[in-house]
Amino acid sequence: MNPFQPHKVIRRVHDESKSESATTPPPTSNPFDNALLCSPVNISAFQAANSTLNQLVINKQPLDTPARNYVLRLTQRSERLYAETVILQKEKTNLEGVVVAHRNAENGKRRVLKGRHSIATEDILEQVRAEEAKTQAKRKKSARRGTITVLDQINVITSNRDDIDEDVDSIETVD
DSSP, X not given: OOOOOHHHHHHHHHHHHHHHHHHSOOOOOOTTSSTTTSSSOOHHHHHHHHHHXXXXXXXXXXXXXXXXXXXXXXXXXXXXXXXXXXXHHHHHHHHHHHHHHHHTOOOTHHHHHXXXXXXXXXHHHHHHHHHHHHHHHHXXXXXXXXXXXXXXXXXXXXXXXXXXXXXXXXXXXXX
8 A cells, every 4th residue: 555645646636737728729819710610600700700801801911821721611612502502593493393384284174164254155064074084084094003902902912811821731731
């Protein structure tokens, strides 16, 4: 066992506190350091960096390294934002085109009834019924093509059960 030595303990604690304060960097007053590095961008730091950069340019002062790095990051960010804006504008116009096409749909009964104030005539009624029949035929055709009816599902299940029963019977006879 070591004897208790208070001066040694105090000296070590005192030395550790000095080394901790030496490792933390002093806060910088340079506005360019963290302006565009955060995601999302800290708008107040971004505005401070922009105003400092504008003052440097207006006063025709040379740009130091942090200011040059900030200009590079700023141009990269602006190009990225421009590309995102162009993509979003194209998506918006495409979606607006779809909405306009749906709004101006002239299929079936709408085409027959468009611009007519009186729809109580015999020929308009026949045209509307013909369009309704076409719509019903399309619905039946798409239902047959894309979905399986309940009877088909029952037949598949029962045929699978029959196959399983035959397999079980063959296994029992082999033993």
